[in-house]
Amino acid sequence: MIPSGQTQPQKTTAKYRSQFRIYVDIMHVIQRENNEAKPTRILYGANLSHDRLIKYLEELKALGVIQETGIDDKIYSLTQKGVEFMNNFRKVESFASAFGFNI
Amino acid sequence: MEFIAFVIAIAVAYQALKGYRLSKERTLLYLNLSFVLIGAGLLVDGLSNLIVLLARGQRGSLFVFSLGYTINFLAQLLAYGLLVFAYLYQTRSMGTTIALAAVPVMFVERNAFTELILVFLLVYVATQTAMNYSVNKNVNAFLVFGAFASLAIAHVFFLLYTLIPIFFPLAHIAQLFGFLLLLAMLLRVNQPV
Numbered sequence: 001m002i003p004s005g006q007t008q009p010q011k012t013t014a015k016y017r018s019q020f021r022i023y024v025d026i027m028h029v030i031q032r033e034n035n036e037a038k039p040t041r042i043l044y045g046a047n048l049s050h051d052r053l054i055k056y057l058e059e060l061k062a063l064g065v066i067q068e069t070g071i072d073d074k075i076y077s078l079t080q081k082g083v084e085f086m087n088n089f090r091k092v093e094s095f096a097s098a099f100g101f102n103i
Numbered sequence: 104m105e106f107i108a109f110v111i112a113i114a115v116a117y118q119a120l121k122g123y124r125l126s127k128e129r130t131l132l133y134l135n136l137s138f139v140l141i142g143a144g145l146l147v148d149g150l151s152n153l154i155v156l157l158a159r160g161q162r163g164s165l166f167v168f169s170l171g172y173t174i175n176f177l178a179q180l181l182a183y184g185l186l187v188f189a190y191l192y193q194t195r196s197m198g199t200t201i202a203l204a205a206v207p208v209m210f211v212e213r214n215a216f217t218e219l220i221l222v223f224l225l226v227y228v229a230t231q232t233a234m235n236y237s238v239n240k241n242v243n244a245f246l247v248f249g250a251f252a253s254l255a256i257a258h259v260f261f262l263l264y265t266l267i268p269i270f271f272p273l274a275h276i277a278q279l280f281g282f283l284l285l286l287a288m289l290l291r292v293n294q295p296v
Contacts, residue, residue, distance in 0.1 A: 020126060092122035092131075095292045098243035100235030101130040101193060103122070 021103075022046065023065075026056055027078060027086055030066060035077045042076065104275050105149030108282040112142035115285055118292070133189035137182040144178025147171050180217070183224035190231045218262045225255035246288040253281030 017025070029045030030037040037045075043053050057076065060066045065082035069075050078086065096103045116138035123131040151171020155164045229251040236244040260274030 088121075088125060091292055092118075092125050094243060095118050095289075096122055096126075096128070096131060097235075097239060097241075098247045098288050098292065099134060100190070100231055100239075100244070100247075101128070101134070103126045103128040103131070 022048070022052075022056055023060060024086075024089055026053075026060060027065065027082055030076055030078055031083075031086060037076050039074055039076070104279045105145045105152065108279060109142050109145040109149060111282040111286045111289075112138045112145060114289055116142060118289060130189045130193055133185050133192065137185040137189070140178045140182035140185070144175035144182070147178070148175035176217070176221070180221055180224070183221060183228060186228050187224055190228065218258065222255060222258045222262065225251060225258055229255050243288050243291055246284045246291070250281040250284040250288070253277050253284065257281060 025046040026042055026048075029042045032045070033041055039053060039057070042048075042057070043050060046053070048056065057066065057068075060082075061068060065079055065085055066076050067079050069077065093103055116135050119131045119135035119138060122128065123135055148171045151167050151174075154171075155168045158164050158167075229248065232244065232248040232251050236248045254277075257274045257277035260270040260277055264270035264274060
C-alpha cells in the first residue's frame with residue numbers, strides 16, 4: 001500500500017504536505033479529470049513543480065496505483081488498486097474529519 | 104446497555120485503526136487507543152454487573168461490582184485524557200498536553216472529584232467537536248458532537264446519581280444514546296461510494 005509520511009514540523013505558518021498527502025492529491029486530480037489526466041493538469045491541480053511531479057508519478061506507477069498510456073502525449077489514469085485506495089481514503093478522511101482531525 | 108456500547112466503541116476503534124494504517128496519522132492512533140480503552144472499560148463493567156446479577160447475595164459480589172466500576176472509570180479517564188491529548192497534539196500545544204495527559208494517572212479511585220475531572224475532559228472534547236461542526240457543517244461532525252455531548256451529560260447524571268437515584272438509569276440512557284450517535288456516524292462514513 002502507499003507509504004505514509006508524517007507532516008514535517010512547522011517552522012513558519014506555512015503547512016508542509018506529507019508525501020502521503022501529495023500522492024493523494026495527485027490521484028485526486030486524476031480522478032477529477034475523469035481518470036484521464038495529462039501531466040500539465042496534474043501539475044497545476046496538485047500544485048507541484050515539474051521535477052517533483054515526475055518523481056511522484058514514477059513512484060505511484062511503481063506502487064501500481066496509476067498507469068501511463070500514450071507515447072507523445074502521456075495520459076495518467078488510476079488502476080483498479082488506485083480506485084480502491086481512493087475509496088478507502090475517502091472513508092478514512094470522512095471519519096477523521098467527523099472528529100475534527102486532518103489527514 | 105454496556106455490551107451494546109462496547110460493540111460500538113470497538114467498531115469506532117477499528118475504523119480509527121484502519122485510518123491509521125492507511126495514513127499513519129498519529130491522531131487516529133490516539134483515537135483508536137482511546138476507544139479501545141472505552142470499550143475495555145465497558146466490557147469489564149458489563150461483565151462485573153452480570154456476575155453480580157448471577158451471584159446475587161454471594162460473598163464477594165460487592166467487591167466484583169466495585170472492581171468493575173473502578174476499572175471502567177479508570178479506563179474512561181485514560182481514554183478521554185488521550186482524546187484531549189489528541190486534540191492538543193493536533194494544535195501542537197505540547198505544554199498543556201503534558202499537563203493534561205498527567206491528570207488521569209493522578210487518581211486511582213472513583214469519587215465525586217475524579218468524576219468531575221471526567222466531566223471536564225468530556226466537555227473539552229465535546230467543545231472541540233462542536234467547533235469542528237461549526238467549521239465543517241456536515242452531518243457526521245454533528246453526530247460526533249452529539250455523541251460526546253451525550254456522554255458528558257451521562258457523566259453529569261452519574262455524578263448526580265449519588266444524590267438522586269433516578270439519575271442512574273438516565274445516565275445509562277444518555278450514554279447509550281451517545282454511542283448510538285457514533286454508530287450512525289460510522290454507518291454513514293462506510294456507505295458505498
